[in-house]
Amino acid sequence: xxxxxxxxxxxxxxxxxxxxxxxxxxxxxxxxxxxxxxxxxxxxxxxxxxxxxxxxxxxxxxxxxxxxxxxxxxxxxxxxxxxxxxxxxxxxxxxxxxxxxxxxxxxxxxxxxxxxxxxxxxxxxxxxxxxxxxxxxxxxxxxxxxxxxxxxxxxxxxxxxxxxxxxxxxxxxxxxxxxxxxxxxxxxxxxxxxxxxxxxxxxxxxxxxxxxxxxxxxxxxxxxxxxxxxxxxxxxxxxxxxxxxxxxxxxxx
Amino acid sequence: xxxxxxxxxxxxxxxxxxxxxxxxxxxxxxxxxxxxxxxxxxxxxxxxxxxxxxxxxxxxxxxxxxxxxxxxxxxxxxxxxxxxxxxxxxxxxxxxxxxxxxxxxxxxxxxxxxxxxxxxxxxxxxxxxxxxxxxxxxxxxxxxxxxxxxxxxxxxxxxxxxxxxxxxxxxxxxxxxxxxxxxxxxxxxxxxxxxxxxxxxxxxxxxxxxxxxxxxxxxxxxxxxxxxxxxxxxxxxxxxxxxxxxxxxxxxxxxxxxxxxxxxxxxxxxxxxxxxxxxxxxxxxxxxxxxxxxxxxxxxxxxxxxxxxxxxxxxxxxxxxxxxxxxxxxxxxxxxxxxxxxxxxxxxxxxxxxxxxxxxxxxxxxxxxxxxxxxxxxxxxxxxxxxxxxxxxxxxxxxxxxxxxxxxxxxxxxxxxxxxxxxxxxxxxxxxxxxxxxxxxxxxxxxxxxxx
Numbered sequence: 128x129x130x131x132x133x134x135x136x137x138x139x140x141x142x143x144x145x146x147x148x149x150x151x152x153x154x155x156x157x158x159x160x161x162x163x164x165x166x167x168x169x170x171x172x173x174x175x176x177x178x179x180x181x182x183x184x185x186x187x188x189x190x191x192x193x194x195x196x197x198x199x200x201x202x203x204x205x206x207x208x209x210x211x212x213x214x215x216x217x218x219x220x221x222x223x224x225x226x227x228x229x230x231x232x233x234x235x236x237x238x239x240x241x242x243x244x245x246x247x248x249x250x251x252x253x254x255x256x257x258x259x260x261x262x263x264x265x266x267x268x269x270x271x272x273x274x275x276x277x278x279x280x281x282x283x284x285x286x287x288x289x290x291x292x293x294x295x296x297x298x299x300x301x302x303x304x305x306x307x308x309x310x311x312x313x314x315x316x317x318x319x320x321x322x323x324x325x326x327x328x329x330x331x332x333x334x335x336x337x338x339x340x341x342x343x344x345x346x347x348x349x350x351x352x353x354x355x356x357x358x359x360x361x362x363x364x365x366x367x368x369x370x371x372x373x374x375x376x377x378x379x380x
Numbered sequence: 381x382x383x384x385x386x387x388x389x390x391x392x393x394x395x396x397x398x399x400x401x402x403x404x405x406x407x408x409x410x411x412x413x414x415x416x417x418x419x420x421x422x423x424x425x426x427x428x429x430x431x432x433x434x435x436x437x438x439x440x441x442x443x444x445x446x447x448x449x450x451x452x453x454x455x456x457x458x459x460x461x462x463x464x465x466x467x468x469x470x471x472x473x474x475x476x477x478x479x480x481x482x483x484x485x486x487x488x489x490x491x492x493x494x495x496x497x498x499x500x501x502x503x504x505x506x507x508x509x510x511x512x513x514x515x516x517x518x519x520x521x522x523x524x525x526x527x528x529x530x531x532x533x534x535x536x537x538x539x540x541x542x543x544x545x546x547x548x549x550x551x552x553x554x555x556x557x558x559x560x561x562x563x564x565x566x567x568x569x570x571x572x573x574x575x576x577x578x579x580x581x582x583x584x585x586x587x588x589x590x591x592x593x594x595x596x597x598x599x600x601x602x603x604x605x606x607x608x609x610x611x612x613x614x615x616x617x618x619x620x621x622x623x624x625x626x627x628x629x630x631x632x633x634x635x636x637x638x639x640x641x642x643x644x645x646x647x648x649x650x651x652x653x654x655x656x657x658x659x660x661x662x663x664x665x666x667x668x669x670x671x672x673x674x675x676x677x678x679x680x681x682x683x684x685x686x687x688x689x690x691x692x693x694x695x696x697x698x699x700x701x702x703x704x705x706x707x708x709x710x711x712x713x714x715x716x717x718x719x720x721x722x723x724x725x726x727x728x729x730x731x732x733x734x735x736x737x738x739x740x741x742x743x744x745x746x747x748x749x750x751x752x753x754x755x756x757x758x759x760x761x762x763x764x765x766x767x768x769x770x771x772x773x774x775x776x777x778x779x780x781x782x783x784x785x786x787x788x789x790x791x792x793x794x795x796x797x798x799x800x801x802x803x804x805x806x807x808x809x810x811x812x813x814x815x816x817x818x819x820x821x822x823x824x825x826x827x828x829x830x831x832x
Binding site for chain 2: 177178179180200201204205206216222223227228230231232235238246287
């Protein structure tokens with residue numbers, strides 16, 4: 128079943144064309160990687176799917192589970208099961224991390240028709256999911272991402288994802304800024320979420336996360352277009368040869 | 381210069397009628413203070429916006445009323461007692477005042493340790509006139525403006541707290557000032573004095589609330605004197621009704637190595653003006669001033685603070701935050717004055733404002749005046765709206781926009797609230813935040829008491 132279907136998507140940011148006709152289909156159960164050089168539009172793709180205000184869709188369509196995703200508000204998308212792990216998670220001083228996540232989880236649960244969790248049940252669930260990404264318990268008591276190290280912020284993203292259990296996870300450069308141990312832990316967290324009902328779309332500059340989160344498909348994005356799609360071996364070639372050869376190959380074709 | 385003469389005549393008339401009924405009539409020095417205050421008011425009148433200190437606070441709404449003293453022959457009381465929401469869940473030594481008169485039936489000052497005296501001003505004037513003669517009106521300046529002048533003339537009641545050298549008061553003192561409903565605009569003129577001896581320690585909470593909805597004026601002046609090494613935590617919770625006018629001065633005089641921490645919450649009143657002036661009058665004195673003001677509708681809230689670093693090695697920290705919606709207007713003026721002799725002074729000040737509507741307005745003016753050369757001083761002020769990135773982040777987690785806005789607003793204010801060391805007061809302020817902030821009904825009660 129096609130969970131995400133992007134057709135001929137054109138997006139402007141601040142009046143500038145960033146995505147220039149993206150098409151891709153992600154089936155439930157699949158992991159797709161979108162790779163590309165800086166400035167190719169990877170993050171824009173992740174954010175336009177999450178519903179970032181100010182990103183202007185000029186042309187094309189996005190369907191999620193058969194529904195028009197672009198017609199939904201960002202919070203509605205999240206309640207419908209779309210989750211974006213940010214490249215740069217936002218610090219929110221004064222807002223308690225556990226209050227925030229419990230509010231998010233209960234918004235999602237209410238939407239699914241499930242009962243809200245009380246503080247005790249939430250804490251039990253949170254502790255269980257925190258161990259999945261080896262996140263220290265005290266981060267839950269602090270303000271959202273405030274004063275977290277780069278690695279702690281990324282773990283917090285994957286932790287949130289594990290709690291919210293989305294159907295479509297969008298991972299924006301989740302591997303950046305992680306040392307190898309943290310990368311493995313985060314990858315385990317992501318892999319734990321893989322299931323036949325879910326899909327993951329990971330956006331990354333480097334191949335190294337894909338050693339641990341093995342993709343079914345790899346798309347290469349350059350200058351706002353997908354210029355090549357292949358399997359996991361494409362990521363390895365990109366790692367070995369850089370992006371230059373593929374851009375040349377496409378230009379020659 | 382002088383305000384409308386009929387108004388001055390009105391208050392001069394009230395003074396002539398009332399002065400025999402004011403406490404301390406037998407004390408010539410106090411009579412002299414009252415006359416000095418009345419003379420100052422006759423000269424000054426109420427401040428106008430031509431006065432630099434009142435440039436952004438127009439008291440015309442206030443001066444169009446003629447206020448009568450609230451205290452008549454029969455004092456009001458509260459049939460149902462003090463509202464639980466005014467009282468933190470905390471053991472305190474409490475003095476309660478209704479319409480500017482002492483209400484013993486609502487007070488519970490019992491259990492004070494040796495070396496600590498707490499009494500209403502009227503009683504203290506009888507029991508310890510020497511102490512009052514030495515300190516009363518020695519720090520706050522009646523000539524500062526018409527309100528301070530009127531306060532000198534009409535000071536009616538309040539609390540006097542005296543701590544002997546080394547006295548440590550474990551249980552906070554709670555002063556509750558309640559204004560009741562009246563058919564005519566009334567005023568209450570309150571005067572508090574805290575004299576803390578060397579190395580003494582205490583916490584004092586001043587709470588200002590309304591039991592009715594009518595128009596009245598609270599004119600309150602507090603004076604605090606800290607001896608060498610004394611430590612005082614002071615809380616001022618102003619949560620009066622939306623028709624109330626509140627004008628307050630707190631003058632703090634700090635001795636050597638003394639430590640003063642102030643938490644101020646302004647959440648009520650049609651117009652509130654707080655002057656908090658701290659004099660670091662001896663070496664090594666420290667102060668920390670924290671404030672939160674919340675305004676909506678047509679509320680006006682003005683905080684003026686002044687810290688005088690007079691002697692070397694003083695430290696001051698100041699953080700005031702404001703949340704303004706509707707057509708509310710706020711003023712912050714924070715003056716830090718480092719005198720030529722005050723080397724090695726260390727001052728940090730910041731004021732941040734969150735505007736929740738396009739019609740809310742704030743005038744913020746940090747003012748550093750430094751006349752010493754070896755000092756460390758910084759200040760900053762911001763005025764802004766909710767951060768779009770934070771809103772987006774919360775929404776990508778499924779939190780709807782109203783809830784996200786409420787949560788961010790709460791978070792902004794909580795930065796000040798979390799510095800309140802007494803947990804029951806912190807929780808009361810958190811509850812008040814939940815009640816006052818727009819969309820706060822979207823928030824879960826569990827926010828209260830959760831420490832970030």
